[in-house]
Amino acid sequence: MQYGLTGLINFGHVGFFAIGAFTSALLALAGLPTPLSLAAAAATSAIVAWPIGLVALRLREDYFAVVTLGFGETVRLIVTSERWLTNGVQGIPGIPRLFPADHGAAGAVATLLVLCICCLGGALVLQRLARSPFGRMIEAIRDNEDAVRALGKNPAAFKTRVLALGSALAGLAGGFYAHVITYLSPDQFTALVTFYVWMAMILGGVGRVSGAVLGALLLMAFLEGTRFVRDALPGLVSEVEMASVRLGAVGLALILFTLFRPQGLVGDYSRR
Amino acid sequence: MNLLVRELSKAFGGFHVLDRVSFSFETDGLLGIIGPNGAGKSTLFSVLSGFISADRGSILLGERAIDRLSPQERAQLGLVRTFQVPREFHHLTVRENLMAAAPHQPGERLIPLFLAPARVRAAERAVRERADEVIAFLRLEAVADLPAGRLSGGQKKLLELGRALLTEPRLVLLDEPFAGVNAVLVGEVIERIAALHARGIGFLIIEHDLGSLARLVPRLLVMDRGRVIAEGEPRAVLNDRAVRAAYLGQTTP
Numbered sequence: 222m223q224y225g226l227t228g229l230i231n232f233g234h235v236g237f238f239a240i241g242a243f244t245s246a247l248l249a250l251a252g253l254p255t256p257l258s259l260a261a262a263a264a265t266s267a268i269v270a271w272p273i274g275l276v277a278l279r280l281r282e283d284y285f286a287v288v289t290l291g292f293g294e295t296v297r298l299i300v301t302s303e304r305w306l307t308n309g310v311q312g313i314p315g316i317p318r319l320f321p322a323d324h325g326a327a328g329a330v331a332t333l334l335v336l337c338i339c340c341l342g343g344a345l346v347l348q349r350l351a352r353s354p355f356g357r358m359i360e361a362i363r364d365n366e367d368a369v370r371a372l373g374k375n376p377a378a379f380k381t382r383v384l385a386l387g388s389a390l391a392g393l394a395g396g397f398y399a400h401v402i403t404y405l406s407p408d409q410f411t412a413l414v415t416f417y418v419w420m421a422m423i424l425g426g427v428g429r430v431s432g433a434v435l436g437a438l439l440l441m442a443f444l445e446g447t448r449f450v451r452d453a454l455p456g457l458v459s460e461v462e463m464a465s466v467r468l469g470a471v472g473l474a475l476i477l478f479t480l481f482r483p484q485g486l487v488g489d490y491s492r493r
Numbered sequence: 494m495n496l497l498v499r500e501l502s503k504a505f506g507g508f509h510v511l512d513r514v515s516f517s518f519e520t521d522g523l524l525g526i527i528g529p530n531g532a533g534k535s536t537l538f539s540v541l542s543g544f545i546s547a548d549r550g551s552i553l554l555g556e557r558a559i560d561r562l563s564p565q566e567r568a569q570l571g572l573v574r575t576f577q578v579p580r581e582f583h584h585l586t587v588r589e590n591l592m593a594a595a596p597h598q599p600g601e602r603l604i605p606l607f608l609a610p611a612r613v614r615a616a617e618r619a620v621r622e623r624a625d626e627v628i629a630f631l632r633l634e635a636v637a638d639l640p641a642g643r644l645s646g647g648q649k650k651l652l653e654l655g656r657a658l659l660t661e662p663r664l665v666l667l668d669e670p671f672a673g674v675n676a677v678l679v680g681e682v683i684e685r686i687a688a689l690h691a692r693g694i695g696f697l698i699i700e701h702d703l704g705s706l707a708r709l710v711p712r713l714l715v716m717d718r719g720r721v722i723a724e725g726e727p728r729a730v731l732n733d734r735a736v737r738a739a740y741l742g743q744t745t746p
Contacts, residue, residue, distance in 0.1 A: 354600030
């Protein structure tokens with residue numbers, strides 16, 4: 222929605238993801254039920270995004286990219302240094318799971334189910350937006366912002382809303398991440414996370430909700446799935462080397478996609 | 494209502510693109526603006542529509558000074574421009590381009606979009622009808638469902654005009670509406686503009702096609718090197734010595 226439909230280059234996804242993760246983790250540890258802490262995670266990320274949108278969206282789009290990249294890094298540094306809140310580099314252990322009563326397979330399946338339902342819900346909301354008059358207007362902004370202004374509409378207002386909405390989803394994702402991993406530390410929130418989002422989108426297809434979903438699914442299946450490949454090839458590469466090999470393979474896939482299938486797997490917005 | 498332009502000046506570097514331009518215009522009228530290339534006509538439109546701010550001078554729309562308003566605020570007051578080089582939303586279809594231009598759509602706001610879908614659908618139907626009227630009016634039926642990026646130059650010009658009409662304008666600034674439009678269609682566009690004018694919409698029109706323009710507007714404003722050098726009835730203006738000199742590239746004595 223941000224890049225494909227509106228043309229916003231947001232390099233700070235990880236910042237909103239981190240805010241969501243820490244918000245939900247800290248609130249849950251303070252005793253709030255997880256559904257509420259997750260809602261608070263989404264809301265906090267959106268609220269933080271709002272002023273950033275108001276200020277940064279006055280800038281040209283490439284500067285917006287720089288500001289958001291800096292924002293993501295700033296969030297990571299705050300999380301690292303504000304020990305009273307986030308326990309610094311030692312991180313926060315023991316974050317409650319979504320289904321704390323059930324530690325077995327049933328809990329994992331229930332968690333997976335909740336995540337799938339939320340993903341589907343998020344995708345449907347985005348699909349509804351994309352096909353609405355709101356979606357038409359953000360696509361118009363992507364195609365020609367001055368023409369939108371000449372027609373009496375304020376692009377900045379639409380872009381701020383898009384940024385806040387996308388950040389709410391990133392915050393929600395961060396919240397789920399916290400409750401699934403159950404341990405948070407600053408080194409989980411490097412700019413690489415932002416670029417995973419971009420990789421997934423480019424692989425799947427820019428400007429298509431189905432592209433984002435499919436791209437994320439494939440990218441994560443590949444990144445997580447290939448963890449076991451090393452076990453099948455004992456002694457060939459070390460654990461650390463394998464991580465680099467996997468990223469290298471994703472990089473190669475991105476290059477090949479850009480060369481031979483720039484529209485991604487499901488096609489992009491230009492092929493309607 | 495009256496559009497009153499007083500002593501507008503704009504310089505880029507040391508170059509005076511607009512030099513104390515003044516004129517007055519009834520917003521339901523028709524006025525042609527002509528002049529050689531580089532006379533400052535398009536810059537005047539950009540200043541009037543708020544895309545460029547003037548160095549000096551004032552613009553009054555009725556009683557209201559609009560100098561400091563943003564382009565979108567001016568458009569909301571009914572002062573809508575088109576661009577010399579068409580700026581269509583190239584991935585949207587022609588119909589979607591027009592629908593995007595309609596004001597006050599509840600579906601463009603998030604809360605009604607999710608909480609009042611019936612209202613959004615009703616508004617969307619109404620906007621679609623208006624877009625289809627404009628499509629028929631501009632004879633764009635055959636391309637209505639094509640992405641606007643695939644239109645010809647002339648069709649894009651018509652789409653620019655159409656989008657301006659969808660905003661419910663009071664006064665439209667048309668920047669070379671006939672450029673790239675074939676001769677048969679120019680005649681039709683002139684008829685269309687005259688018909689819209691009869692409905693109370695005013696037009697300021699920059700155009701190099703003097704013959705076509707003279708058929709349409711009762712009054713011409715001639716610019717040269719940032720200044721207004723003549724104003725009046727087309728025939729008188731076109732016979733004016735200073736105007737002929739400007740167009741033929743001679744210096745005035």
